[in-house]
Amino acid sequence: MYFPKALTCLISLLYLSTSVLASLRITADHHSFGGVNYPSLQYLEPTQRDEVIQAIVNSNARVIRLFIRGDKYGPDPETGLGIFNHNTLDQFDDILAAIYRIGKGTVKVIIAPHDAHALRGSNDVLCDVYCEHINEAFLDFYSNLENRKLYKDRLTHLFTKYRSKNFNGATWNTLKDVIMGVDLQNEPWSGVWPIVAGEAWLCDIATHLKETIGLGANNIAVITGGLSGPQMPGGTQNFPDSAFECDAIDVIAIHGYYAASAETSAGTNWANMFLPGNTLTSRALGKKLLLVEEMSYIKSVNGIHYKKAEVWDQGNALNYRGIPWLYSKVTTEGEGTSSNINILFASRFAIGALKDVLTRAFASRSNFDWSRFLAAPKVGLSNLTHLALNPFIPNQSPCTFGCPGWLCDAADGCEPDLVCRNSVCQKPDEKTLGFVGKECDGHRKLCHENLQCIGGVCEECTARETREEDKELGIKAGSISGTCSVDDPFRMRPICQYCDKSAKECRGNPCLSAQHCDADEYCDWGVCKTCTSGCLGMSCKSSSKCKTGYCNVFGKCDYPKKPKRPMRPEDYTGRRGPGSRGGLKQGPSRPMDNVVRVNIPKEGVIETGGPVATATGAK
Template identity: 65%
Template sequence: MHFLNILVSLISVASLTRYAAASLRITADHHTFGGVNYPSLQFLEPEERDEVIKAIVKSHARVIRLFIRGGKEHSDPETELGIFDHHLLDQFDDTLAAIHRISNGKVKVIIAPHDAHAIRGSNDVSCDAYCRRVDGAFLDFYSNEEIKEHYKHRLTELFSNYKSKNFQGAPWGTLKQVIMGVDIQNEPWSGIWPIVAGESWLCDVATHLKDTIGLGDNDIAIITGGISGAQTPDGIQNFPDSAFNCKAVDVIGIHGYYAASDEASAGKPWADIFLPGNTLTARAIGKEKLLLVEEMAYMNSERGIIFKKSAVWDQGNALNYRGIPWLYSHVTTKDEGTSSRISILRDPRYAVGALIDVLKRAYTSRSNFNWSKYLPPPKALSNTTLLALNPFIPEQSDCTFGCLGWLCDAADGCEPDLICKNSVCQKPTPPQPGSVGADCNSKNPCREHLTCSSGTCQPCVFRPSIPPTEKRKAVVAGHPDQSCHLDTFYPFQQVRICSSCNPSTQTCRQNPCQRPADCDADQFCDWGICKKCTVGCLGMKCKSNAACKTGFCNSHGRCDYPGKAKKVIGPGAYAGRRGPTWNRGPKEAQRGPAKVRDEAMRVNIPKEEVKATRGPE
């Protein structure tokens, strides 16, 4: 946090928004948004359905993601391959009309026209006609041409042939006033990475939706739907090259489930994945793709359900701060238990209160990506550049401010022994210069929030808050809605208050560095000091390492940090590795371990379980 003594220094709220750290804060004039998943909304009774829609609209959600699939009590509309139950399609159409009517056109939907889980009857999704057709050979859905044609016919029936009963007989594929986007499928190749078969299916189906059916002509986005299932924090499952290189794909849909821990908040993985200027965000802008978190949710852990509100809010806040739209997965009217579900009709004292709060913040947040083609912007966007602090941290929490793995926006926004880098409180990575106890002088300065005294970088303490007049009112250190003491309040204390800097009125000294990775993503290391980067920065296009101030030009032609392991991408990633049978001709390939098979291969997929997808510490 920056120095925030609102009462003492008489700084207005408007001026506070101008001097906050803007280096990693999104200031573009594009909007982001928040929303929710409600997979079975169309199956509710009309009265209850409308009550739910009203609650979602009131929460400031801009998008509802709906699924066309069966369940325990309802069948899939495609009862047999090529045969459709139009009563179920009418039911879905009624839901589209209700959303459009109740929200006055302000809320749109994303439609998942099929769920990969239905192919194997998992994740509480019933086995459908495609499941019966592949009979356990899951990958046949993507590699078998006959099945692919059946699926294309399904999409044509849904978005072209079916005539809406509520929108004057118009096909769904023309209803851009209520449909923002369509997934090619929910989680294609779910649970399989790298993709070992049928990867061309992705672009083939996307092209069918966009060009053949004509969704592209009606400004309805084609979304990848969470390729391979859950995204790991350091992986590329949801955004393989096949998605980036397909012209028919408009939006990369990302699904991730991250739990809070003692070393990271639930929002940290999202802040890392969407670091402005990194390869993902830079490639998306360069390839004219939008990025959308279609599914994110609370994951229960040993910390307990009492941290649910905090974790939900923290993830939404991290994505708002990065300017990435998101949809919570998922809301319901049923009991929550210890699950990720949130009952949208409950009292705001429960988890839904945290969801509503962060949805309201998303409504006016900014983005580097232009979504106006698919979703109109709100009347005004927020001008605040301060990182909002979590108001839902429970009293039982061991740490309430600047903890390891928490988000930050300035040098004094973390515990004194941590460093705020790339918006996350981190332990200084050796040999990070200028840490507590390090030698210092005019040529070897201390880190930004530390003071050099007697040739040594001195420790510091939090800036204390002025206690509230109400004894039972809690005080969170450094909270922007409360007043902070001046540096001179404790003139005789041994340990100084951590330094802060107002960049709107003074030139702030930056952190010392020895290598590019010591600085923020939008900085470079210039003669031992982190400075603002304008050329050869992280994520910028390059042809050689010499063109990058980060020191490395990666395989995507983007400036990156050196020393990263090469990511395995698809079945061709091992093409350059030669085994003992690599040059045996067609004759030898007819027998033995290298035999070429033309029959369908059955793949036994382990039963899925809901679990956190955080990478190893």
């Protein structure tokens, strides 16, 4: 088991010093929250249904995401185009009433009124009436105006024509006390990116929900629902420009499935995706709300024994970034090696970790104000003293603290040969100065702040001694349960001094460019310094105004980098695909003669540069 020397002084820093506050920590006074997906909750028997809802409420989840679709548990309510079985809708209405009754109004729902997987009968979702109508021409659902009208009719019937049996005949579009938001669909264009046909569908459906159906007037959020399916690290699948540009969209929902690896924790991709001040968060702040609508455990190289640790790690990363999240999914069935978590199991199972991190989410802070759609709980916001350590790391773990990819909030939060950059423990760039073993002189050749210069070489910090009181109790040096003595400058070598960067007292780490510094810093004559203008995410008109070196196409300061080339529209053959050179005759909406079948890769662990959807014309 590994305990870095710097861990010896971790606890004492937390209690004896105010200098551990990290500049990337969320300080706004808005609540974040956590929740769960339970796609077929309405089909449980009433007694078990209420037991499940009570367990979810007890877990401190604030939101439950529900689906209206056909699967092995029950049918879709739309039995024919425009024809609805109100008995099925009554079942769904019962679940809304039960959640409101048991949760006493503190728990709300998100409704996915349709599932893109139903368009092709995939992911255990039954092929529905739209699937039969489009005859496997998947993209036609989005590009064809007749199909769009049929789908609008579905939404209109669900939210304005059906009369609730439990809420005195009210229509669902008025139930703001129980419904937090409505998705456009679950994973529109699932597996297809960029959106190759009918992108106007996105804002058209959002406007229909917000204005025609009236969700906006009743403070019910319009949510994108995970555009294009699972998000790839570094991609823009779930948040294309069209989502930001549509005024009718309130919430951009992100779906992602990430496994731990030798170089990353399960939460690393989430911490990187929602870095405060990066392009995504800076574009959204004040304009859109960001929600991780689906995140889940994915079996990693570590094995199933790490499930609790890796579930908790993802929730902890999102709590630290102030981004609300929903786990996908909870169930009352067996788990096996799957990502499912049985909500009724004892706490020694994965549900124990999920409950723990949901409770932390209950009081977590966010830069985004959700109060219009979900009232703040009657508890105070969490303190800002430190990043919580994962309590579910198995004893057999080769590393228990500060490995590559682990979250950190201070220089001593990582192994000595790593640096804490943008809240993640990372290997230092070989081109930069200052890491273990590099030459130093304490003046021009500096060491990283978590190291010291001894004899012209950067070395690890000197460990603080354990307090005498702890020694008497038998607590060994380096134990996470102990505290450390205050430094004695007359008896100890100089140790690394950590400071509060917001107080501008830090010397800063050595650097060659802004990419070697935290997101709220810039590189000034070889040292990282706090940035107050021209910083990452700030508005700009030219790159000369950005201390990070680059003004991107969104008018935000960014790191200079070679832009990635996404899959081009012409790489697809679509029935109405703008830019589809092989099939278009005249104009972007000219239909091809062949039916389009889209092959979607099975959802799983997402890696940068992984498989994308392909479309092939049938002969």
